[in-house]
Amino acid sequence: MLRLLMVGAGGIGGYYAARLLDAGHQVVLTARGEHLTALRENGLTVRYDGSDLVHRPEVSDHQQLIARFHPDDFDVIVLALKATATASVVEELGDWLAQGRVPVLSLQNGVDNEPLLADAIGAGRVIGGLAVRIGGHIVRPGVIEAEGVAQIVMGEWPAAERTACPHQQLLETLVSEFNAAGIPTTLSDRIRHELWRKLVINNGVNPLSALTGLDTRSLTHHPEFSRIVYGMMAETVAASRADGVNLGQSDLDDMFELISSFNAIKTSMLVDKEKGRPLELDSIAGAVLRRCRDLGIEAPYTSTVTALLAIEAEKPG
Numbered sequence: 001m002l003r004l005l006m007v008g009a010g011g012i013g014g015y016y017a018a019r020l021l022d023a024g025h026q027v028v029l030t031a032r033g034e035h036l037t038a039l040r041e042n043g044l045t046v047r048y049d050g051s052d053l054v055h056r057p058e059v060s061d062h063q064q065l066i067a068r069f070h071p072d073d074f075d076v077i078v079l080a081l082k083a084t085a086t087a088s089v090v091e092e093l094g095d096w097l098a099q100g101r102v103p104v105l106s107l108q109n110g111v112d113n114e115p116l117l118a119d120a121i122g123a124g125r126v127i128g129g130l131a132v133r134i135g136g137h138i139v140r141p142g143v144i145e146a147e148g149v150a151q152i153v154m155g156e157w158p159a160a161e162r163t164a165c166p167h168q169q170l171l172e173t174l175v176s177e178f179n180a181a182g183i184p185t186t187l188s189d190r191i192r193h194e195l196w197r198k199l200v201i202n203n204g205v206n207p208l209s210a211l212t213g214l215d216t217r218s219l220t221h222h223p224e225f226s227r228i229v230y231g232m233m234a235e236t237v238a239a240s241r242a243d244g245v246n247l248g249q250s251d252l253d254d255m256f257e258l259i260s261s262f263n264a265i266k267t268s269m270l271v272d273k274e275k276g277r278p279l280e281l282d283s284i285a286g287a288v289l290r291r292c293r294d295l296g297i298e299a300p301y302t303s304t305v306t307a308l309l310a311i312e313a314e315k316p317g
C-alpha cells in the first residue's frame, strides 16, 4: 500500500487521489476554503465515465498538515496545484518539507515548477511529472468531474542519468501501483523534454481558449484559430532551445495532432477564467515569451494573445 500526500485536491489531484483510494492506497489530501469544508463533511466525489467514485480520505489545510504529519510519513508527496500557487505553497511548506527526505512529484503544467521545487528542497528530491489526456475540474465544493484516459508521465528530474537514478525503485513502484489503480502511467528518462512537449499543447490552446471561450476541438478545427494554435505551438518549440531542450518539427506536428484528435476539452485556463480565478498565463505563455526574448526571437502569436487576455482582465465586471 502506498502512503501518498496530495497537495491540492482540485480537478487533477482529486481525480488521481480517488483512483488511488479506490485501489486501497492511503491518500491524505490538502485543500482550503469551501472545498476543504465539503471534503470533510461529505467526502470526495469524482464523476468519471458515468459513475461516481466516493471516498472519505483524511483532508487538512497546510497548518494542520504541518502539525499532524512528518513529511516522511509519506512514500511520495504529489503537487497538483495550479502553477500560480507553486511559489507560495513551496514557501508555506518549505521548512516542513526540509525536515524530511521524501521525494516530491509535480503533476503540473509548465516548465518552471520543478526548478522552483528544486531550489527549495534540492534537485535530488524532485520527480518531474505531468497529467496527460485529462480534463478534470471542481464542479462544486467536494465534487470533481473528469474525462479522458487520464495518463501520467513521470521521471527523474530533469532527466535520468545513466549512472545515478536516486528514485529508480520508488518510480518503478509508482508506475506499477498507479497502473494497477487504473491510471495509465509511464516513465520517461527525459521528463523535462516531455514537460516541454506538453507546454507546446498548453501554450497552443490554453490562452486562446480563455480568450475565445472555445474548447480544444473547436479551436483546432477552426479555419483561422487552428492557424493561431499552430503558430503558438511553433513559438513554444522555438522557445525550448533556451532550456537546451531543442524540440523540432516532429514534436510540433505530433502535439498538434494529439490535441486535434483529443476530446473537446474545456481547458483548465478557460475554467479558471469562467470562475474568475488567476490564470496560469505567466507559467504558460509567459514562460515562452521570456525564453524567446532571451533568444532574441519574436513570438507574435503568443504576445498578441497574452496582450488581448490582459486587456480582457482589466475590463470591469
Ligand SMILES: NC(=O)C1=CN([C@@H]2O[C@H](COP(=O)(O)OP(=O)(O)OC[C@H]3O[C@@H](n4cnc5c(N)ncnc54)[C@H](OP(=O)(O)O)[C@@H]3O)[C@@H](O)[C@H]2O)C=CC1
Residues within 6 Å of the ligand: 007, 008, 009, 010, 011, 012, 013, 030, 031, 032, 033, 035, 061, 062, 080, 081, 082, 083, 085, 089, 107, 108, 109, 110, 131, 132, 134, 135, 136, 137, 138, 267, 268, 280
Ligand atoms: N484541470 C485539467 O483538466 C488539467 C490541469 N492540468 C494542470 O494540473 C495542475 C492542477 O490543475 P487543476 O487540478 O485544474 O487545479 P485546481 O485549481 O482544480 O486545483 C488546485 C487546488 O489546489 C488548491 N490550493 C491552492 N493553494 C492551496 C493552499 N495554500 N492550501 C490548500 N489548497 C490549495 C486550490 O484551492 P483554491 O481554489 O482555493 O485556490 C485548488 O482546489 C495545473 O498545473 C494544471 O494546468 C493538466 C492537465 C489537465
Ligand SMILES: CC(C)(CO)C(=O)C(=O)O
Residues within 6 Å of the ligand: 109, 131, 132, 133, 134, 135, 201, 202, 205, 206, 216, 265, 266, 267, 268, 269
Ligand atoms: C489542454 C489540456 C486539456 C490537455 O490535457 C490541459 O492540459 C489543460 O486544460 O490545462
